[in-house]
Amino acid sequence: MIINILLLxxxxxxxxxxxTYSGQGLEFGSVxxxxxxxxxxxxxxxxxxxxxFILNRxxxxxxxxxxxxxxxxxxxxxxxxxxxxxxxxxxxxxCAGVAGGLxxxxxxxxxxxGEPYTLQAFVVVILGGLGRVSATVVGGLxxxxxxxxxxxxxxSGSVFANAIAFGLMVLVLVTRPQGLMGxxx
Numbered sequence: 001m002i003i004n005i006l007l008l009x010x011x012x013x014x015x016x017x018x019x020t021y022s023g024q025g026l027e028f029g030s031v032x033x034x035x036x037x038x039x040x041x042x043x044x045x046x047x048x049x050x051x052x053f054i055l056n057r058x059x060x061x062x063x064x065x066x067x068x069x070x071x072x073x074x075x076x077x078x079x080x081x082x083x084x085x086x087x088x089x090x091x092x093x094x095c096a097g098v099a100g101g102l103x104x105x106x107x108x109x110x111x112x113x114g115e116p117y118t119l120q121a122f123v124v125v126i127l128g129g130l131g132r133v134s135a136t137v138v139g140g141l142x143x144x145x146x147x148x149x150x151x152x153x154x155x156s157g158s159v160f161a162n163a164i165a166f167g168l169m170v171l172v173l174v175t176r177p178q179g180l181m182g183x184x185x
Contacts, residue, residue, distance in 0.1 A: 006111040014108040040102040052133040123169045129182020
């Protein structure tokens with residue numbers, strides 16, 4: 001319903017963001033790494049580091065971790081659940097906004113452009129395990145490597161790569177339900 005409302009408001013035309021450096025890249029012999037990809041990687045790493053800092057070194061981050069560990073105990077020691085939930089939602093929305101802005105530099109923007117990324121994010125979190133940003137980074141690296149391997153198979157395309165990545169998720173769930181770096185609860 002939300003997608004159809006967005007289509008009515010904004011139309012179905014594809015939109016794109018084209019920075020001035022979009023056609024350029026860093027050259028290493030015959031290999032060219034686009035500046036847009038490097039910028040996106042740098043921004044994503046900075047955002048992940050900032051999020052890890054907030055969650056592990058600030059008062060509100062420690063409160064969020066306490067609520068994740070044991071909601072009732074966190075409330076008993078005086079943590080304001082509503083405030084922590086609001087900050088958590090804000091952090092998630094900010095991360096999603098930055099991710100959307102970075103993706104907009106790489107591909108066209110449509111109301112349905114985020115669907116594959118939502119599914120991939122779910123797999124990444126399951127692979128890495130819940131509870132730590134570093135676990136999500138490890139899950140993302142594992143997913144990316146497996147997907148790149150799947151795409152390198154001749155004639156496979158991205159469908160085969162996704163099948164391999166989802167197969168890895170099922171394998172991790174069967175052998176290690178808490179994820180690669182998740183904690184047992």
